[in-house]
Amino acid sequence: MTAVLVVPAVARADNAQPLNQCQIAGPASPQAQTAVAFACAAWRARTPYTWGGGHNPGYVGPTYGSVDWSDVQHSWRDPWIKGLDCSGFVRWAWYRAMNRDVLPGTALDQYRSSNAFQVYPAHNGGSGIEGYLLAGDLVFTSGNGSVADISHVMLYLGDGKVVEEWQSGEVARVTTLASRTTDGRLVGAVRVRNQGALEQPGNYSAANPAIDPNNPFAYVLAPGAGGGGGGGNGIPERMWATDVNVRLHPNRSANVVTSLPSPTMVYVRCQQHGESVTDEGYTNDAWSYLPDLGGWISNIYLQGPAWFSDVPQCGTGETDSSVGSGSSAPNGAGGPNRTWGTDVAVRSTPYTDSTSTVLTRLTGPTAVQLSCQKHAQTVTAEGYTNDAWSYLPQYGGWISNIYLQGDAWIAGIPSCDGKGTPTPAGTRPGQTWGTDVALRVDPSTSSGLVTRLSTPTAVAISCQKHAQSVTAEGYTNDAWSYLPQYSGWISNIYLQGDAWLAGVPAC
Known part of the structure; x- marks a missing residue:
C-alpha cells in the first residue's frame, strides 16, 4: 500500500441517503464523461469499500485492502475484500478516462496534485458549491474543513449528486453533495487538467471495451504493461x-x-x-x-x-x-477434521448477514483443514447454538463450528488473532514484536514505507530472503520476510523466532 494507509478514516456517523440512479448530468468533457461512466459502472457492480484498496504499487484498479487501525471494528475484514477506497475509486475512474495515472496517492495528494487545479477552494462552508462544478470534478471533505485534515474525496455527477466509496463494510453509493458537505466539512473541489472541450454526455457502449461501463474491471492496464489492450485483459x-x-x-x-x-x-x-x-x-x-x-x-x-x-x-x-x-x-483437499450434514455453506466472513457471501457448499460430510477458529456471530441450527467459526484455508472461507464434528470449540485448533485474521493459503503464521515496526516496498530500509505496525501483530508470511543487512534492537540480520496481506517486507529482526524462520520457504 502507499501512504494512503495513514489517512484518517471517514467518520462513520452519516445521514446521507443513497440514491438509486448513477448518471452524468450537464455538459462535460469526453474524459469526464468516461470517468463518470466507469465510476457508475463500479456503483452498479456494488464494488465494496476496502481501506487502502486501489493503491498497490504499479497497478491501478481494485485490490485487497488493509486494516484501518483507527476503525478495526469495521475494517478487520478488509485484507480479504477486493475493492477500492475513496481515493483509489476516483484514481481508477480517471485512470480509465485519461489512459494514464493522473491521481495517485491519498485524497490530500489528489487535492494538491499538479494534474488538477482548484475550481472551488473552501471559503463559505459549502453554500452554492454546485455553481462552480462540472461532472467529473473531485470534491474533498475533512472533519473540520481544513486542507491539512482532508480525509475523503467524491466524484461529482452533476445536478448536485456525487458517487463515492465511503467506508468499510459498505459498497459504492450515490447521494447528494449537500448531505456530504454539512457541518463545515467541505474543503474544496478540483478539476483534472488537460481535458477536452465540453460536450453533452455521450453514449458509451460495450462495442468499445476501452470505455465499457458495463464491464468495469476488464481491460485494466497496469502502468507499463504495454499498449494495444494486451496487458490486463x-x-x-x-x-x-x-x-x-x-x-x-x-x-x-x-x-x-x-x-x-x-x-x-x-x-x-x-x-x-x-x-x-x-x-x-x-x-x-x-x-x-x-x-x-x-x-x-x-x-x-x-x-x-x-x-x-x-x-x-x-x-x-x-x-x-x-x-x-x-x-x-x-476442492478435494482433505484434513484431520470433518464436517457433517448436507449443503453446508462456507462463507467469506464468519457471519450469515449481507456482508458475507457463500463461497461454496459442501454437499455431504467432508474432510477439511482448519487453520484457526474465533468467536463471531452466534448461529442456531440443527438444534445447537454456537458463536464459534473456523477458517478453512483450502476454500478461503469460514464455517460455523456447528457443522464440524467435535466440541463447540474444536480441541487442538488455535484461536485466530484478535482481529479475526486467518492465515491465507500458501502462507505461514507469524508474530511480530516491538512497536512502530516498518513494512517496506522492498527488503531494504531505503525503500518506500508501506505501513507501520503500531503493536505486536499476528501476520501471514509467504516467503523469506537474504537482502540488506539490518542492525536494530541489539541484533544484526540480513533476512527479510514478505507479508502478502500488506504487500510489503519486514526485517526478520522484528518477527518472533530464529534469524531464518523455520518452516518458511525461501522466496
Whole structure:
C-alpha cells in the first residue's frame, strides 16, 4: 500500500441517503464523461469499500485492502475484500478516462496534485458549491474543513449528486453533495487538467471495451504493461509463489508456456476445474486462464480462496477439456477434521448477514483443514447454538463450528488473532514484536514505507530472503520476510523466532 494507509478514516456517523440512479448530468468533457461512466459502472457492480484498496504499487484498479487501525471494528475484514477506497475509486475512474495515472496517492495528494487545479477552494462552508462544478470534478471533505485534515474525496455527477466509496463494510453509493458537505466539512473541489472541450454526455457502449461501463474491471492496464489492450485483459489477481509454471492446458503434464519467477499481478479471464494439484500442504483442482500469457495457472498459486468469487467460470468456447488425470470434483483437499450434514455453506466472513457471501457448499460430510477458529456471530441450527467459526484455508472461507464434528470449540485448533485474521493459503503464521515496526516496498530500509505496525501483530508470511543487512534492537540480520496481506517486507529482526524462520520457504 502507499501512504494512503495513514489517512484518517471517514467518520462513520452519516445521514446521507443513497440514491438509486448513477448518471452524468450537464455538459462535460469526453474524459469526464468516461470517468463518470466507469465510476457508475463500479456503483452498479456494488464494488465494496476496502481501506487502502486501489493503491498497490504499479497497478491501478481494485485490490485487497488493509486494516484501518483507527476503525478495526469495521475494517478487520478488509485484507480479504477486493475493492477500492475513496481515493483509489476516483484514481481508477480517471485512470480509465485519461489512459494514464493522473491521481495517485491519498485524497490530500489528489487535492494538491499538479494534474488538477482548484475550481472551488473552501471559503463559505459549502453554500452554492454546485455553481462552480462540472461532472467529473473531485470534491474533498475533512472533519473540520481544513486542507491539512482532508480525509475523503467524491466524484461529482452533476445536478448536485456525487458517487463515492465511503467506508468499510459498505459498497459504492450515490447521494447528494449537500448531505456530504454539512457541518463545515467541505474543503474544496478540483478539476483534472488537460481535458477536452465540453460536450453533452455521450453514449458509451460495450462495442468499445476501452470505455465499457458495463464491464468495469476488464481491460485494466497496469502502468507499463504495454499498449494495444494486451496487458490486463481480465480480472487482476496476485500470485504468492516463485517459479510458477503457466501451462498450455490445465494439467501438470501440459507444455510450459512460460515460468513466472516471482510473485506478480496476473490477469485472469475465467476459471475451471482441471487436474488436482497438491503443493504447500494444499490440494485444489481449480485453474485460471491468463489471456496475456496464453496459458493456465493452478489457483493454488494465486492469493485468495480456492475458487474466486469475482472470476467467471469458463463458458462455451473457453473451457479446456484437457484436464489431466486429476479429479474434476472441486476442492478435494482433505484434513484431520470433518464436517457433517448436507449443503453446508462456507462463507467469506464468519457471519450469515449481507456482508458475507457463500463461497461454496459442501454437499455431504467432508474432510477439511482448519487453520484457526474465533468467536463471531452466534448461529442456531440443527438444534445447537454456537458463536464459534473456523477458517478453512483450502476454500478461503469460514464455517460455523456447528457443522464440524467435535466440541463447540474444536480441541487442538488455535484461536485466530484478535482481529479475526486467518492465515491465507500458501502462507505461514507469524508474530511480530516491538512497536512502530516498518513494512517496506522492498527488503531494504531505503525503500518506500508501506505501513507501520503500531503493536505486536499476528501476520501471514509467504516467503523469506537474504537482502540488506539490518542492525536494530541489539541484533544484526540480513533476512527479510514478505507479508502478502500488506504487500510489503519486514526485517526478520522484528518477527518472533530464529534469524531464518523455520518452516518458511525461501522466496
